[in-house]
Amino acid sequence: MYSLPDLPCFLPAIPIPDFVDLDAVANYFRSAFEVLSESHFLQDALWRDTFAMTGTLRTFYSTKSIAAAWKDTSATHKPTSFEIQGKPNLIKAGDSHWVELRFTFETHGIPATTADGILSVALDKHGIWKIWIMRTVIGQLKDQPNVDKLDMVRQLDGEKLTNGTTELINGITTNGTTPNGITTNGTTPNGTDSPNVDFQCVIIGGGQAGLSVGGRLKALGVSYVVVDKYEQVGDSWAKRYDSTRLHTVREFAHLPFERTFPATYQEFLTKDDLAKGFREWAAKFDINIWTSTTVLSGSWISEHDTWELEIRRDGMNQTITCSYVVLAVGANSRFPVAPTYENREAFRGVILHSGDYTNSKEWAGKHGVVVGSGNTAHDVVEDMYSQGMASVTMVQRNPTCEELTLAPEELLLIIPGLYNADTPTELADLLFFTGPAVMTRLMAGKMLHAKIRQHPERFDALEKAGFLLDRYADMGYVIYVRQGGHYMDVGTSGKIASGLIKMKTDSLPVRWVEDGLECANGDHLRADVVVFSTGFVGNLRLLVAELLGNDVAAQVEDYWGLDEEGELLGAFKPSGHPAFWYTGGAIGQARYMSRFIALQIKAKCLGTPLPLYTETPPRNSSIPMKVL
Known part of the structure; x- marks a missing residue:
């Protein structure tokens, strides 16, 4: 279900003069x-809460719904000490x-927290200031370490790290490993919530999402281990x-705590840049x-509130136990999908899914076909062309299915200049990731589409070359449902427009022939190599069933897509199982949302889980909080 088009939202229509007294408004x-009440909100206002008052991700629509939910959650959390931070900004x-x-x-409830917020206020038709959008975001658990700070600076030549918990021997960290192989991470090896587990948390997957959660848990003093199938950090x-x-x-690609990629790195990071930065971090x-560790299976022992995980580490099987599991394996890497064509045995060339593609060096002088038209497909056709293949053709499916928006990078910066060397990443994330998805869709359309209209010649040239282009695609659908299907140009579009890379869009392939593909209209696509850049099944619930069993899979939500409030399914929040979380997304999203997974787990370790507000309040009623 794609809920965003059906949810009420609007942009303020009353002009605000430049001479308004912003301090007085603040x-x-x-x-x-x-004394927050209905009278303070515009009639169709929105409130998006990120774990501060609801213990999860919720968006409330309309004055009465917001006022009722605020009253209910305030009775539990007792919010006080509201202070305006910095200077107000007039935005046009x-x-x-x-x-x-x-x-x-x-x-001042249980647990007590600090919190951040953003108010977007506007004038109503009577010239009265009202709240248009309210955002509230959990900051820190009071009297606990800071989830955003981990002051660990590596010293060379065998010196101790600054926190004194581990040592480097010939440049290799000991990780505080005890003789039995259980790592303490500078904390007690047994979780405070369960005295009989090896770790409080096991994170499955060591890419940007898994590393970010691991770092945040370490900052909070939670015992953890990240397990990753690859030989080295960064190999993902x-x-x-x-x-x-x-x-x-x-600037969008940093991991928590620091700017992982300083200006010495190029603007658009390569895979090797990312791997190097991740290893160093x-x-x-x-x-x-x-590393070199695979989770074979796992089971939830409900009578002990404990996970038992069977793993294979460095070629040997062993069992580890933990209180919580975070799945961070990446949705777009596990279950590849591709169309099927008749007569497969006839083709004499090479067939690959992009997940298995490396490069086209050995195919110089041969003919290549790529099925698909998102970021990966563009990367592959660019590589084929640069390696000197005799011809390169992109097969693009119907744009109403592809929802492909093609625009240069600068057109896709919805908040221009937000991620830069002068703005702290934590602040940029707060501003970028906390708005309601329904408003992200509206603003993306307004700002992106306006810029596209300013550059019609670019898109005219692509369409003339045969590219099926949806200039005004719904970016909410692309981001929150498709998990892709768009292209941010880093050079390939010009080659398509000039005909160096051919397009096939008028008829799709239906069968294999010895030297390529035959299309429905009888056209022949010559190919020695066919690469399917057609994506992956993005629902990690399939992997939950495979690794942790059908009973656990039946409890958890699907992963990705949107619920009826326009919130992501499954990811980052309570999943339906009391000791399991999904995480993932692009690097920026994985970085920021990892803080909330870590805070949820730390609160549970302390025996004070975040109260979960699960109901949509009817008008003028009070719904009790639920604690899971």
């Missing part, structure tokens, strides 16, 4: 928090104007096809990761 809303997006205010507050990138590179800017912060 002071008014600071005092309003203590075309004919839509609003004022943005950052604020902080504290909660290093083992990808040779031409792999990010299509987002370098893991060593610097002494992340406890077991």
